[in-house]
Each structure stands twice: as C-alpha cells, then as structure tokens.
Amino acid sequence: MNSNKTFDEVIVNRFSCRNFTAERITTEELNYILEAGRLAPTAKNKQSERILVIENEGLLERLKEATxxxxDAKTVLVVCYDKNECWIRKTDSKYHGEIDATIVATQMMLATYAINLGTTFVCAFDNDILKSILDIPSNIEPVCLLPIGYPKEIKPHNxxxxLEELVSYK
Ligand SMILES: Cc1cc2nc3c(=O)[nH]c(=O)nc-3n(C[C@H](O)[C@H](O)[C@H](O)COP(=O)(O)O)c2cc1C
Structure with a gap:
C-alpha cells in the first residue's frame, strides 16, 4: 500500500475525485478505509453505521439507475445507518444515525485520500431505487455513496x- 500522507496534506489537498482508472483497489486498501470508518466516533457510541461494499460488476452497473x-469506480461504498440502533435524543426525538454515518463517511473519505486513492462524497441518488437495487431493508437508511478508485488526475479542491464569512465570535 502507498505511504500515508500527513494530516495537513490530507486536509489541505484532498479533492473530490470523479475520474478513476479502470483498476479496482486492493483488499488491503479497502480494509484500511473501512477500518478508518469503524474507528469514527458515533453518538453514545451506538455505531449505527452500516456499510455496503459494492464491487460486483452487475450491481455497479445497476447503481447507475440510482445515481x-x-x-465508473470499481468500488462503491454505500454508507447507511440503522434506525433501530442509532441514538435518539430524548429532548426532541432527533435521530442521530445520519450524523453517525456522515462522520464515518468523512473519516473514510479522508483515509482514502491519505493512501493516494480518490473518492467523492455523493448524496445525489434516488433513495427508493437504491434501496430496491441493493435490497436494503426499511430500518437501514442510506446516507451517502463513496465511489473509490485510483485517481486518473490530481486536481486542486474547490x-x-x-473564515470571516463562516465564523462569528459572541
Ligand atoms: C453532503 C455532500 C454531498 C455531496 N454530493 C455530491 C454528489 O452527489 N455528486 C458529486 O459529484 N459531488 C458531491 N459532493 C462533493 C462536493 O461537490 C464537493 O465536496 C465540493 O464541491 C467541494 O469540492 P472538493 O471536495 O473538491 O473540495 C458532495 C459533498 C458533500 C459534502
């Protein structure tokens, strides 16, 4: 596996990669990315995330019906959460599974770039079609996709x- 980048390199230079070579990432690389997700913090440590790894050619083709x-990445992660497992805040009944899954996906996105692979955080999908293609049960809610592969080109991020527009001090 290629050497790991520093935290600063990852934060400063990571970009959304939408152009991959035809090669599939190795099992070692996939496991490194999944492990970064597993170690993510979740609300009350409920670990409500559920991750589907799609590498089957037929399913990858069918995913195009949903998004x-x-x-054309050869590995696509579908990051979901289990509605029956996530923490629900008592004061307003807010489900925190989407936040869990987002943090997990973010750690995996950064880990992907850290080992010189590329991905993009994808939310533009038809939820009903996706759930039907992948036979996802009703308690499991997809949050995002991470198509992963070897970048064809290295680009700057957007x-x-x-900071002044985003931060205020009170
Ligand atoms: C919540 C979220 C949803 C996104 N959905 C998509 C998407 O469906 N398709 C896509 O091509 N990029 C998607 N992106 C990627 C953003 O467009 C990208 O992160 C942003 O333009 C900044 O570019 P950069 O990642 O290269 O810095 C999404 C990013 C986030 C955080």
Missing part, C-alpha cells in the same frame, strides 16, 4: 470562502 455519480 449519475458512481463515476475554492472556499474566507
């Missing part, structure tokens, strides 16, 4: 607004 954003 234009698999970018620009960001200045």
């Amino acid at each position: 234009p954003c698999t970018f 620009t960001r607004v200045e």
Whole structure:
C-alpha cells in the first residue's frame, strides 16, 4: 500500500475525485478505509453505521439507475445507518444515525485520500431505487455513496470562502 500522507496534506489537498482508472483497489486498501470508518466516533457510541461494499460488476452497473455519480469506480461504498440502533435524543426525538454515518463517511473519505486513492462524497441518488437495487431493508437508511478508485488526475479542491464569512465570535 502507498505511504500515508500527513494530516495537513490530507486536509489541505484532498479533492473530490470523479475520474478513476479502470483498476479496482486492493483488499488491503479497502480494509484500511473501512477500518478508518469503524474507528469514527458515533453518538453514545451506538455505531449505527452500516456499510455496503459494492464491487460486483452487475450491481455497479445497476447503481447507475440510482445515481449519475458512481463515476465508473470499481468500488462503491454505500454508507447507511440503522434506525433501530442509532441514538435518539430524548429532548426532541432527533435521530442521530445520519450524523453517525456522515462522520464515518468523512473519516473514510479522508483515509482514502491519505493512501493516494480518490473518492467523492455523493448524496445525489434516488433513495427508493437504491434501496430496491441493493435490497436494503426499511430500518437501514442510506446516507451517502463513496465511489473509490485510483485517481486518473490530481486536481486542486474547490475554492472556499474566507473564515470571516463562516465564523462569528459572541
Ligand atoms: C453532503 C455532500 C454531498 C455531496 N454530493 C455530491 C454528489 O452527489 N455528486 C458529486 O459529484 N459531488 C458531491 N459532493 C462533493 C462536493 O461537490 C464537493 O465536496 C465540493 O464541491 C467541494 O469540492 P472538493 O471536495 O473538491 O473540495 C458532495 C459533498 C458533500 C459534502
């Protein structure tokens, strides 16, 4: 496996990769990414995330019915949460599974870039079609997809607004 980048390199240079080579990532690389997700914090440590690894050619093709954003990656992770397992805040009954899954996906996205692979956080999918293609039960809710592969090109990430526009001190 390629050497790991520093935290600063990952944070500063990670970009959404939408152009992959035809090669599938190795099992070692996949496991490194999944482990980064497993170690993510979740509300009350409920670990409500459920991750589907899609590498089957037929399913990868069918995923295109649900989203234009698999970018022909040979590995696609579908990051979900289990509604029956996530923490629900008592004061307002807010389900925290989507937050759990988002943090898990973010750690996996950063881990992907850290080992010189590429991915994009994808939410543009038809939830009903996705659930039907992958036979996902009603208690499992997809949150995002991570198409993963070897980048065909290294690009800068999109620009960001200045900190002053985002942060206020009270
Ligand atoms: C919640 C979320 C949903 C996103 N959904 C998609 C998507 O469906 N398709 C896509 O191509 N990119 C998607 N992106 C990627 C963003 O467009 C991208 O992160 C943003 O433009 C900044 O670019 P950068 O990641 O290269 O810095 C999504 C990102 C986030 C955080």
